[in-house]
Amino acid sequence: MTKTLAPIQTARTYSITMTTPKKTITRPNGVKPFLKWVGGKSQLLPQLRDFYPRTFKRYFEPFLGGGAVFFDVKPKEAFLNDINTTLITAYKHVQKKPDDLVNLLRRLQDKYDRQSEEGRSALYYEIRSKYNDLSEGDLNKTAYLIFLNKTGYNGLYRESSSGGFNVPFGKYKNPAILDESNLLAVSNTLKGVSLNALSFEKAVAESRRGDFVYFDPPYYPLNGTAKFTNYHEKDFLEEEQVKLRDIFAELDRRGCFVMMSNSYTDFIGKLYRGFNKHTVLANRAVNCKAEGRGKVKEYVITNYKI
Numbered sequence: 001m002t003k004t005l006a007p008i009q010t011a012r013t014y015s016i017t018m019t020t021p022k023k024t025i026t027r028p029n030g031v032k033p034f035l036k037w038v039g040g041k042s043q044l045l046p047q048l049r050d051f052y053p054r055t056f057k058r059y060f061e062p063f064l065g066g067g068a069v070f071f072d073v074k075p076k077e078a079f080l081n082d083i084n085t086t087l088i089t090a091y092k093h094v095q096k097k098p099d100d101l102v103n104l105l106r107r108l109q110d111k112y113d114r115q116s117e118e119g120r121s122a123l124y125y126e127i128r129s130k131y132n133d134l135s136e137g138d139l140n141k142t143a144y145l146i147f148l149n150k151t152g153y154n155g156l157y158r159e160s161s162s163g164g165f166n167v168p169f170g171k172y173k174n175p176a177i178l179d180e181s182n183l184l185a186v187s188n189t190l191k192g193v194s195l196n197a198l199s200f201e202k203a204v205a206e207s208r209r210g211d212f213v214y215f216d217p218p219y220y221p222l223n224g225t226a227k228f229t230n231y232h233e234k235d236f237l238e239e240e241q242v243k244l245r246d247i248f249a250e251l252d253r254r255g256c257f258v259m260m261s262n263s264y265t266d267f268i269g270k271l272y273r274g275f276n277k278h279t280v281l282a283n284r285a286v287n288c289k290a291e292g293r294g295k296v297k298e299y300v301i302t303n304y305k306i
């Protein structure tokens with residue numbers, strides 16, 4: 001049941017600022033996500049950087065996905081979380097066993113490179129089926145996840161509740177299944193980082209005054225009708241968005257710096273009345289046809305002034 005909304009106590013000035021896309025993505029930290037992820041923020045980093053708080057204590061990211069913002073911020077102390085347990089196990093493997101993972105991926109890369117086009121497709125489906133049969137925690141499962149992410153259609157992660165991972169082959173010319181230097185840089189960046197597979201509200205329980213919390217939830221749908229294809233996101237509708245707003249307001253009262261990305265919709269605008277709203281422009285597929293790709297406004301909402 002939806003909880004009654006507590007009034008937001010802090011009086012804040014409503015403001016809208018807008019930034020436009022900058023072409024090149026520079027990565028001053030020299031490290032990037034090791035997985036492509038739907039809703040990934042890499043393309044938006046040049047705009048999102050304008051909205052990070054200047055200084056903060058610890059960093060929390062409860063909807064991690066590919067973690068583009070985390071790798072960009074590269075905080076000293078971080079608490080990362082995603083409800084997808086296979087994803088979080090993969091981060092833990094990269095954190096703790098980078099060399100073993102590099103060896104497994106090198107073998108997969110060699111095998112893939114030696115195949116003809118049909119052979120590559122057959123190999124993809126063979127690995128996909130092995131991936132679905134393996135149990136959580138097996139290092140091979142993480143190697144296969146990375147393989148499937150680099151060679152599958154659009155780097156999608158889609159699972160059905162019964163049939164497991166079901167993304168088709170992606171037909172890329174030269175996919176980098178193994179990017180050794182980046183994987184080692186990721187492993188280094190993850191040293192000492194706390195990784196959890198909880199729901200978002202539990203993931204911020206320990207945040208305190210001065211901490212920076214960045215929320216990148218499944219977006220509220222543009223036309224009010226959800227099109228979530230990911231098993232993990234299918235329940236993220238009005239009720240979850242309201243729960244997230246309540247947590248946002250609670251963290252504001254606690255004195256955290258809170259930043260959130262979401263869709264540019266009336267629903268989200270009204271939900272965050274009283275907080276600072278900014279917009280960025282993202283390249284998104286707005287419908288399934290190629291001509292449907294275009295620049296789409298998205299909200300960045302903060303509880304602090306920029």
Ligand SMILES: C[S@@+](CC[C@H](N)C(=O)[O-])C[C@H]1O[C@@H](n2cnc3c(N)ncnc32)[C@H](O)[C@@H]1O
Binds near residue numbers: 038040
């Ligand atoms: C938009 S994606 C995040 C994209 C990410 N920032 C990036 O740059 O790749 C949203 C993520 O939220 C996760 N998620 C969905 N429901 C959740 C929940 N209740 N609690 C925590 N994570 C959740 C999904 O598994 C997904 O990885």
